[in-house]
Structures are given as C-alpha cells and as structure tokens.
Amino acid sequence: MSASIHCGFSIRPLLSGALLVVFLLSLPGAGAALLAREYSRGALAEGTRWENPYYVIDSGVDGPVVLITGGMHGNEPAGSRAAEQIVHWDIVRGRVVIVPRTNTPGLKANTRFMPGVDKPANNLNRNFPGTGAPDIARSVPGKALWELARKLRPQWVFDLHEGFDFHIANKGSVGSSVIYLDSPETRKVATLLIDEVNSTITDPKRKLVHISGGPVNTGLARACIDRFGSKGFILETTFNRQPLSLRVRQHRLMVYKALSHLGMVAGGPHVLAGRKAAAAARAIPADELVLVALYDGGGTGGDGVRNVTRQLHPLDKVVLCNVGPADIASGVLPQFDVTIFPGGSGSGIARAIGKEGRERVRGFVREGGGYIGICAGGYLAASNYDWSLGLVDAKTITGKHWLRGKGKVKIELTKEGRAIFGDFRGPLDVSFSNGPIVSPAGLDRLPDFKPLAVYKTEHAENGSPKGLQVGTPAIIAGRCESGRVISISPHPEATEGLR
Ligand SMILES: [Zn+2]
Incomplete structure (x- = not known):
C-alpha cells in the first residue's frame, strides 16, 4: 500500500x-563563509561506477601537501563524512587534497568491500603497492587513487576509518586508535591527536590508543610511507554504540589537530559546512x-x-x-x-x-x-x-x-x-x-x-x-x-x- x-x-x-x-x-x-584561497575539484575513475570526487584546497602559501581520504571501507561512513566537512575548512598554508568517497558503491551499500569485485581485490585498502613489490595498484578505484597519490607525493597522509569495537577493550578490532609507523615525529603527532580526542571521552573503555607498528601493508597510507616517505596515518573511530555525529567529530578533532600542528588551518575544528566552499567544491551556485x-x-x-x-x-x-x-x-x-x-x-x-x-x-x-x-x-x-x-x-x-x-x-x-x-x-x-x-x-x-x-x-x-x-x-x-x-x-x- x-x-x-x-x-x-x-x-x-x-x-x-x-x-x-x-x-x-x-x-x-546562514553560516559564515569560510572561503580558502583556491578550490579545484576533480574526479577519480571518471565515467565508471567507481567515479568519486576529489577536492584540492590550495592556500597559495608554500607548505606541506596533505592527502586526506575517507570511505575506503563502505561500512565506515564517519571518515567519509568528516572528509566532506574538511572541504569547508580555511586552509592557510600548503595544500590539502581530500578524497571523501573513495569506495562510493561500498558506501551506498554500507558494505566494507567493493560491491561486485571478487576477493582479494575487493578490499580497496589492500589495493596499493606492497612494501618491496612493484609500483602497481589494482582495481579501478585503487589505480585511480594511486595515480593521484603519485602526482601529489604528499608529505602527510590521513586515511580515515572506523572499527567495530574499541581497541582498548577488544584487541580484535582496531576501532578508536591511531595507526602509524613509529618515529619520534609520528609518535608526537599521534599523541597530540589521541590526547585531543581522549579529553572529550569520559569512559576509559572508549579512549583512543596508539598502534605504532605501521599502517597495513598494501594499504594507501603504507604505500605512501614506502614510496614517498610520507608520514602516513590511519585514524580509526568505532562505529558500534556511537552515533555518527560523535565519530565524525572525533575524526574532525584529529585532522584539525594535525593540520593545526602543521600551521595549515584556521577557524577551529567545528566548521562542518560553509556555503561558499561547498558551492565551489560542488560546482553548484551558492544560492x-x-x-x-x-x-x-x-x-x-x-x-x-x-x-x-x-x-x-x-x-x-x-x-x-x-x-x-x-x-x-x-x-x-x-x-x-x-x-x-x-x-x-x-x-x-x-x-x-x-x-x-x-x-x-x-x-x-x-x-x-x-x-x-x-x-x-x-x-x-x-x-x-x-x-x-x-x-x-x-x-x-x-x-x-x-x-x-x-x-x-x-x-x-x-x-x-x-x-x-x-x-x-x-x-x-x-x-x-x-x-x-x-x-x-x-x-x-x-x-x-x-x-x-x-x-x-x-x-x-x-x-x-x-x-x-x-x-x-x-x-x-x-x-x-x-x-x-x-x-x-x-x-x-x-x-x-x-x-
Ligand atoms: Zn577501514
């Protein structure tokens, strides 16, 4: 009926x-317009069912190139949503490149893997060149994203993910952690991000922890570490028992802290939307x-x-x-x-x-x-x-x-x-x-x-x-x-x- x-x-x-x-x-x-220096928009895997947008915010001031990715695993929407919000941030130094929906069909289907792709290529974050392996990515979205990464050679990479449970209480999940390859500099940054989020969490069983053994081999962050010497991080929230807004907020707090540590951002971590930036990024009239x-x-x-x-x-x-x-x-x-x-x-x-x-x-x-x-x-x-x-x-x-x-x-x-x-x-x-x-x-x-x-x-x-x-x-x-x-x-x- x-x-x-x-x-x-x-x-x-x-x-x-x-x-x-x-x-x-x-x-x-409504909303204060926070328009950064220059926006451009491109598409990865254009014309395929994997097509997804990327956004470049160029401050016009020399500084690091930072790559931010979300949605590699389609059942982890917080990273994707946070990346969409970061498009509205006021970047004051360097260049930030944001790819919020890397696995668009997976996000639509709310599934971890790439729908319609056979194992083992169906896990997008295992599609990048492995340590010591030839410099070849696999799958349509994997190849397209890797091509972009090769062009950018980013100094910093933040790949935003979610786990099903809190790592501090369940070692079977990497949820609520910062994953990086240990060095004095990466540990310092990871500590900043973890402290920032943990100051907002009262339940000790939900706090974020370090995982310093390095991002997963054949994942994007690891491939960027191996090939370009990037500082590569996987930031993880936990999707069970926490509303999306809270998880997105945690991602936002972490990325803002990192960019602020690098002197690249202004305006605070709670800019979620802005008319002018959204209009520029989406190529749609602001009104x-x-x-x-x-x-x-x-x-x-x-x-x-x-x-x-x-x-x-x-x-x-x-x-x-x-x-x-x-x-x-x-x-x-x-x-x-x-x-x-x-x-x-x-x-x-x-x-x-x-x-x-x-x-x-x-x-x-x-x-x-x-x-x-x-x-x-x-x-x-x-x-x-x-x-x-x-x-x-x-x-x-x-x-x-x-x-x-x-x-x-x-x-x-x-x-x-x-x-x-x-x-x-x-x-x-x-x-x-x-x-x-x-x-x-x-x-x-x-x-x-x-x-x-x-x-x-x-x-x-x-x-x-x-x-x-x-x-x-x-x-x-x-x-x-x-x-x-x-x-x-x-x-x-x-x-x-x-x-
Ligand atoms: Zn993931």
Whole structure:
C-alpha cells in the first residue's frame, strides 16, 4: 500500500523535493563563509561506477601537501563524512587534497568491500603497492587513487576509518586508535591527536590508543610511507554504540589537530559546512545549496536518522551533516539553513541536548533558521512541555495517552499544504508511530500555525481515546520570529511512495 498506488501518481518529491526546494531555499543563507584561497575539484575513475570526487584546497602559501581520504571501507561512513566537512575548512598554508568517497558503491551499500569485485581485490585498502613489490595498484578505484597519490607525493597522509569495537577493550578490532609507523615525529603527532580526542571521552573503555607498528601493508597510507616517505596515518573511530555525529567529530578533532600542528588551518575544528566552499567544491551556485544539520544524538530511535539520510545525502544540492549534543553545544547550528530533529523520544532528545542545547536550537530558529521536526521532533517543537522548545503555537492533546501505536493512517493536504508540496488531492497513506496529536496552544508570543495536512483516519491503541485524532493537523507550519518551523506528526520519510 503506497501513496503512489493510492493517488495514481507518485508523490515521491513530497519530502525531498518540495520541503527542500520550496520551503528551505526561501530561507536566508546562514553560516559564515569560510572561503580558502583556491578550490579545484576533480574526479577519480571518471565515467565508471567507481567515479568519486576529489577536492584540492590550495592556500597559495608554500607548505606541506596533505592527502586526506575517507570511505575506503563502505561500512565506515564517519571518515567519509568528516572528509566532506574538511572541504569547508580555511586552509592557510600548503595544500590539502581530500578524497571523501573513495569506495562510493561500498558506501551506498554500507558494505566494507567493493560491491561486485571478487576477493582479494575487493578490499580497496589492500589495493596499493606492497612494501618491496612493484609500483602497481589494482582495481579501478585503487589505480585511480594511486595515480593521484603519485602526482601529489604528499608529505602527510590521513586515511580515515572506523572499527567495530574499541581497541582498548577488544584487541580484535582496531576501532578508536591511531595507526602509524613509529618515529619520534609520528609518535608526537599521534599523541597530540589521541590526547585531543581522549579529553572529550569520559569512559576509559572508549579512549583512543596508539598502534605504532605501521599502517597495513598494501594499504594507501603504507604505500605512501614506502614510496614517498610520507608520514602516513590511519585514524580509526568505532562505529558500534556511537552515533555518527560523535565519530565524525572525533575524526574532525584529529585532522584539525594535525593540520593545526602543521600551521595549515584556521577557524577551529567545528566548521562542518560553509556555503561558499561547498558551492565551489560542488560546482553548484551558492544560492541553490541547502545546508542541513540532522540531529542523530541521544533520544533518536528507530530508522528516523537513516531514512532522512537516505533521502537527503545523495542530493548534490544538499550539504547534510549529522550533529549531536556536543556539536550543538559547540555552536555549529548557525552554519546551516535548517535543522532536522527526527523520530525517537522528544523528551529524550531534550534531555540529551540539555538546557543549553535547547536554548541554542531556539536561538538558531529565532534568528532565521529552519526547523523540521518529525514525530519526536514534533513533540520537541511543541509548546506545552517544560522540556519542549516552544517553536510553534501548538500543544499536544493526548495527555498520558500519547502511546497510540504504530501503523498506516490517511492524511490529506490542505490548500496551504498543496501550495507547498504540490497539488496532490485526496487521502494519502502514511506511516504513523505515536506521533503528536496537536491543537492550537493559543500563545500570544507565537503566530498561529497553519495546518498543511490533516488526519483523515486514526490509530488509537493502548486504551487511547478514539475519535481524537481524525481532523487534527498532521503537518503544521509556523513562524518563530525570523525562523520557520514545520512539525510533521507521521513519518512520510518512512513511507514507501511518500519519500
Ligand atoms: Zn577501514
């Protein structure tokens, strides 16, 4: 059962197309533009299914050449995401070359190896010339990346990876470590990076450690050490039990520390996005880009983060960064046009970001930022809890009977909704999962919200009163000073045909 069948046509662009292009692009641009001296962009393995971009940031000032790679193993997205963020950094000395998505098909499939490639060539980070072996790389993406490395002969290489477990507690994984070939200089740098991240970790079983026996033979970092005398590092976070935003933050802290040690960077480690740099790097006009901060920290749950990511991350015009409580506390939100709070628990998210974080989100919206709340994010936007953000003049009316259950319900777009999402008439099937059932809160400090869609049917389990949900708004839009807010009670992002 999907909306496309129900309506006789696809309304696939409902969330991705309409919300982003119509709603978000009308927001004023946010984020300090940190434009480095010169950007250029190239493609590796062009015209093949392995094609992936690389970015060169040239400071115009003499200095080291640093190569940063991510996504060698497709199930290790943090390195790839961090590398995408580093593209926005202000490089003040030397040249930084960033290849964020070396194994693009693997990243798409969330698999370690290269999809469709036979063993042993399927592990991209074993495709580079081995110690003492002929100077030949294998596989299409391996050869292309090695050709770039040979041209660059980088003094420093940082290959960003993730392990499945913390090395400090489980020697079977290299997660949360810095891997390098021991020398006084490499040990000093590794210590700087490890100390930097460890100062943010309280749990002793999650701290980063040294692995100084050298990066793996036939890996990129090792090949660069062998052939060019590079200082080569593999930086590892741990993907189990840690949200993506936290792992990306650890990579960012390490790379920033290294570049800062080399006197190459300014602006701080928490530049995640920048309109001008992104526009230059993506060759897209700056005013066509939408910079999105997706909250993925404590209180999120289910597939919310994953579903939103699937919709938005592949879009070239969307710069998507996951953010967690620490990032919000670091003040990253003003770098973005819009923040999305997905499903989970509204009070859980509020607790995780804390009072200060809640004030940061409110401030971001008041000053012109966009807010999209989905389900839990809708509860969070409401005005009737002591932990909610009060971004829309709406209150929930379910009291203690908020647990109405999960299933398909029907919604219908209002005239205002059709003006935003397109002229889709008639009921649409959409997934519902204990979303907020709201009515006007009647606050003076906020303008009335506009319903964009209403519930035509309901879900009322667990002793919830029947008849309460039908006719109430399923999607509402409101203004909060200069900012715009959309609160979505059901889960269109999880609904086949509505995505
Ligand atoms: Zn890896």
